Amino acid sequence: xxxxxxxxxxxxxxxxxxxxxxxxxxxxxxxxxxxxxxxxxxxxxxxxxxxxxxxxxxxxxxxxxxxxxxxxxxxxxxxxxxxxxxxxxxxxxxxxxxxxxxxxxxxxxxxxx
Amino acid sequence: xxxxxxxxxxxxxxxxxxxxxxxxxxxxxxxxxxxxxxxxxxxxxxxxxxxxxxxxxxxxxxxxxxxxxxxxxxxxxxxxxxxxxxxxxxxxxxxxxxxxxxxxxxxxxxx
Numbered sequence: 071x072x073x074x075x076x077x078x079x080x081x082x083x084x085x086x087x088x089x090x091x092x093x094x095x096x097x098x099x100x101x102x103x104x105x106x107x108x109x110x111x112x113x114x115x116x117x118x119x120x121x122x123x124x125x126x127x128x129x130x131x132x133x134x135x136x137x138x139x140x141x142x143x144x145x146x147x148x149x150x151x152x153x154x155x156x157x158x159x160x161x162x163x164x165x166x167x168x169x170x171x172x173x174x175x176x177x178x179x180x181x182x183x
Numbered sequence: 184x185x186x187x188x189x190x191x192x193x194x195x196x197x198x199x200x201x202x203x204x205x206x207x208x209x210x211x212x213x214x215x216x217x218x219x220x221x222x223x224x225x226x227x228x229x230x231x232x233x234x235x236x237x238x239x240x241x242x243x244x245x246x247x248x249x250x251x252x253x254x255x256x257x258x259x260x261x262x263x264x265x266x267x268x269x270x271x272x273x274x275x276x277x278x279x280x281x282x283x284x285x286x287x288x289x290x291x292x293x294x
Contacts, residue, residue, distance in 0.1 A: 071242070079223070104282045113273060113285040114226070159225060170216060170241070171283060175225040 072097040074162050076174025083150050084182055091177045093160035094142040100162040103136060103143045104171070108157045117158075118145070150181045186210040189274050189286035195294045196261065196268060204259045204289045206274035212284070214277035215257040219243060219270045220288075226273065232257055261291065269293050 073096040083089050095103075104119035120127045120134045120143065127134050131150075136143040147154055157178050161171040190205045206215065214233050218226040228241030232251040246265025251257055261268045271290050275283040 076225075102282070106283075113287050114283075115285075116282050119282055169214075169277070170228055170231050172228070173218075173226040175223065 072100060072162055072164065072172040074160060074172050074174045076160050076177060078177060079175065080178045080180070082180045082182060085150060085152060087150055089145075089147045089150055089154070089179055089181075091145045091158055091160070091179070092142060093144070093162075093174050094140075095162040095172075096141070097162070097164055098138075098141065099164040102163045102169070103134070104161050105132075105134060105145050106159045106161065106173075108159065108176075110156075114159060147179075150179075152181050152183065155179055155181045187274060187276060187284055187286035189272075189289050191289060192287070194289055194291045196291060197294060199263045201260055201262050202291070204261070204272055204274075204291070206257045206259065206286060207255055208257075208276050208286075209255065210276055210278065210284065211254070212276035212278045213254070215251070216275045216277065216283070217241075217247075217249065217257070217259045218273045218275065220273060221270050229259065229272075 076093045101122035106114035107117045108114040120136050131148045133146040157176045159176050160174040163169045163171045186209050188207045196202045216231040217229040220226050227243050229247050230249040232238035238251050248260045273288045274286040
């Protein structure tokens with residue numbers, strides 16, 4: 071089955087700096103890669119996703135890049151703000167956007183003032 | 184909860200007891216999922232269902248059971264065979280184009 075590795079497990083940046091979280095996946099058939107943000111005690115929320123026919127996608131301060139050859143994808147957050155502090159999860163699936171997702175172990179992002 | 188209701192929010196289980204976690208959705212989504220979340224281990228798939236009256240085991244199904252008698256409902260039973268059930272349980276639904284929508288979760292504690 072699919073295996074997703076995520077790094078780093080914790081990340082601390084100063085407000086205004088950029089943050090990058092990286093994930094690798096094992097199954098070359100995977101074609102859908104979402105990112106979720108989970109604030110303390112709350113449910114994960116989808117923040118951005120990318121499909122295998124696209125190399126990069128942006129949404130305001132958030133961007134995701136995908137390298138299918140290397141089987142890795144990354145989340146980039148620019149101009150970080152304190153409200154960006156949360157746990158971020160990457161995930162991958164092969165059967166389309168409603169198929170079962172395999173999640174990474176999460177990255178705890180702390181944005182300091 | 185964005186159309187997905189999980190209950191109860193907190194649940195306490197005694198040794199040897201079966202407990203059932205509820206997940207109800209009004210989003211008309213076909214697919215439903217149960218994940219377990221432990222600190223530092225991300226989300227691990229317990230069971231999933233793509234259609235009514237059908238479900239499949241995920242990566243950590245041992246000690247759990249589910250049913251899918253209605254499209255709207257996908258309850259999870261944590262049986263006494265699950266030796267370490269203390270965790271945060273998340274139910275999710277899936278629909279083409281937007282990935283998962285999660286419920287607000289149930290925190291289960293063994294007492």
